[in-house]
Amino acid sequence: MNLETIRTAFYGGKSYIKEARVLTSKVTHLKITRPPNFDYEPGDYVFIRIPALAKMEWHPFTISSAPEEKETFSLHIRSAGNWTNKLYKFIENQARINDDNVSVAVSGRRKTTVACPNMNNNNLQEEMTQGKPMSEKLQNELKLFEVSIEGPYGTPTRAIFRAEHAVLIGAGTGVTPFASILQSIINRYRLSKQCCPRCEHTWTGVLPPTLMELKKVNFIWINRDHKSFEWFAEMLAQMELEQGEEQGEFDKFFEMEMYMTKELHQNRMRSIALQMALQTLHKSTKKDLLTGLKTRLQSGRPNWDKVFKNIQAQKNGRVEVFFCGAPALSEILERYCAKYDFIYHKESF
Numbered sequence: 001m002n003l004e005t006i007r008t009a010f011y012g013g014k015s016y017i018k019e020a021r022v023l024t025s026k027v028t029h030l031k032i033t034r035p036p037n038f039d040y041e042p043g044d045y046v047f048i049r050i051p052a053l054a055k056m057e058w059h060p061f062t063i064s065s066a067p068e069e070k071e072t073f074s075l076h077i078r079s080a081g082n083w084t085n086k087l088y089k090f091i092e093n094q095a096r097i098n099d100d101n102v103s104v105a106v107s108g109r110r111k112t113t114v115a116c117p118n119m120n121n122n123n124l125q126e127e128m129t130q131g132k133p134m135s136e137k138l139q140n141e142l143k144l145f146e147v148s149i150e151g152p153y154g155t156p157t158r159a160i161f162r163a164e165h166a167v168l169i170g171a172g173t174g175v176t177p178f179a180s181i182l183q184s185i186i187n188r189y190r191l192s193k194q195c196c197p198r199c200e201h202t203w204t205g206v207l208p209p210t211l212m213e214l215k216k217v218n219f220i221w222i223n224r225d226h227k228s229f230e231w232f233a234e235m236l237a238q239m240e241l242e243q244g245e246e247q248g249e250f251d252k253f254f255e256m257e258m259y260m261t262k263e264l265h266q267n268r269m270r271s272i273a274l275q276m277a278l279q280t281l282h283k284s285t286k287k288d289l290l291t292g293l294k295t296r297l298q299s300g301r302p303n304w305d306k307v308f309k310n311i312q313a314q315k316n317g318r319v320e321v322f323f324c325g326a327p328a329l330s331e332i333l334e335r336y337c338a339k340y341d342f343i344y345h346k347e348s349f
């Protein structure tokens with residue numbers, strides 16, 4: 001038995017890409033079948049290997065879906081170098097040659113989705129679960145979408161549900177652990193909803209005990225350009241929907257801020273004019289034109305003193321800041337946390 005086989009056999013074992021999307025911001029979204037007994041917590045990461053791309057390469061990625069999702073788990077993979085670019089092209093090609101592929105428009109931009117043909121074939125799934133022999137053609141097709149998994153591994157973000165006031169700061173793809181946590185929060189919230197048997201009105205009286213110590217969550221996401229906000233546009237829209245439905249309860253619990261650090265136009269004056277136009281539009285339509293979300297996308301870097309002062313003034317108990325992103329920003333945040341006496345946790349990749 002070679003080292004690769006031991007690595008695969010010892011941990012999660014083999015899985016398959018069930019669905020994949022290439023996003024315009026050069027990110028690949030994979031939905032991978034969950035192996036049996038694959039238990040993880042929000043914010044955990046895994047090493048994956050896709051033999052169709054490279055037989056010996058394992059790469060670490062944070063799970064971006066919530067553990068409550070039983071059938072699959074998600075990864076959002078930014079095309080950073082050799083392997084990740086190869087993956088992006090591989091999925092693009094599969095979408096081109098696979099008759100089942102569909103394109104869906106999200107917030108006015110296009111995404112290409114490819115569904116692994118065999119995984120969505122009920123007969124095949126039956127054959128796999130009942131251990132029936134498969135035709136060679138099917139076996140070869142399935143091999144293309146095979147994934148080996150090692151993990152999951154925990155990170156400091158596991159501590160979020162033990163914080164009283166959690167401030168989640170994600171930069172770029174550093175948002176992935178928080179995407180998992182935010183989806184888990186929505187799921188826990190929804191499960192605790194009560195429903196009136198007469199009029200079917202639903203409500204959440206108090207914060208559900210599954211949120212543990214959490215009294216308040218501030219989520220701050222910083223990206224270079226507006227395109228990257230498409231990664232989790234659907235999930236963030238769900239959070240906003242929940243805010244709208246909860247009549248103030250979820251509003252008080254969850255606050256979101258989004259920043260785009262790149263200028264809207266090379267010319268500074270034009271950039272300012274565009275920002276002002278977007279601000280006016282947001283005031284009248286209550287929607288951000290660039291992201292399609294209710295939360296207004298702010299231009300430039302956050303004013304950390306202003307952000308931290310606002311958080312301190314809320315007095316929701318012990319404040320813990322969780323950051324995931326580039327080390328340079330981590331150093332800045334660590335200094336601000338020391339200044340405001342907030343507990344600091346970081347994860348860099």
Ligand SMILES: Cc1cc2nc3c(=O)[nH]c(=O)nc-3n(C[C@H](O)[C@H](O)[C@H](O)COP(=O)(O)OP(=O)(O)OC[C@H]3O[C@@H](n4cnc5c(N)ncnc54)[C@H](O)[C@@H]3O)c2cc1C
Nearest residue numbers: 045059060061062076077078080081082083084173176349
């Ligand atoms: C715990 C953990 C969790 C992670 N989670 C995620 C996640 O959720 N999503 C995600 O997208 N990434 C994540 N990463 C990062 C991810 O693992 C890497 O981006 C990926 O493994 C890179 O593989 P690659 O072969 O494509 O890049 P490589 O080819 O190995 O390149 C790696 C880096 O070197 C740079 N580089 C490559 N060639 C050059 C060159 N010629 N000149 C200058 N620079 C160059 C690239 O820009 C890239 O940043 C995570 C990393 C860790 C450790």
